[in-house]
Amino acid sequence: AIYERLFCWIVTHINDVIEVKNYDTTIHGKNTVIGVLDIYGFEIFDNNSFEQFCINYCNEKLQQLFIQLVLKQEQEEYQREGIPWKHIDYFNNQIIVDLVEQQHKGIIAILDDACMNVGKVTDEMFLEALNNKLGKHAHFSSRK
Known part of the structure; x- marks a missing residue:
């Protein structure tokens, strides 16, 4: 409960700080958001169950979606539009997803x-x- 309340407070505070007053999406396009994803990687226990396998698999799929949508596509868009940016190196876990599915x-x-x-x-x-x-x-x- 305390983690959830702290997390909600942080997200609300960030939203308040970055909110652009009188933002018109018809003029400026989509709203800007900050996504928080903290699930990457397999949890390793001495004995795993099928349930843990499914949790780990879902985490890897979500991480792959994040990589595809946020890292890969955004960097490609920056290149297309000639926007200066610093390349972000990342491990593309598609090979892990393929290993499973x-x-x-x-x-x-x-x-x-x-x-x-x-x-x-x-x-x-x-x-x-x-x-x-x-x-x-x-x-x-x-x-x-």
């Missing part, structure tokens, strides 16, 4: 294959399938 080769596809054989595939067999298909991927690591 790529058809026929990603973690979800491998899990889907395992689920088609309920009762026949063990955790060890699933792990072996992951290691066989993804073992050489630069961003895949296994405890095996």
Whole structure:
């Protein structure tokens, strides 16, 4: 509760400070906003559940959307319009998203294959399938 109240106070204070009085979007275009995104990266626990996998996957997808919409497209727009700016280097996590969701080769596809054989595939067999298909991927690591 205290974090939420502090966060809301900060956002409200920033909005009050940056608000342009009498701003007309028909003349000046869209309003300017500041977005706050603090979810990047995988949480790593000794034992993760499927729920944690889904949370991490969603976080990576949201981070990729942020990279695409805010970093990549804005920098491309600055270049097109000849606006001086300082290039921002960033890790494009599309490779991580692909590791999870790529058809026929990603973690979800491998899990889907395992689920088609309920009762026949063990955790060890699933792990072996992951290691066989993804073992050489630069961003895949296994405890095996």
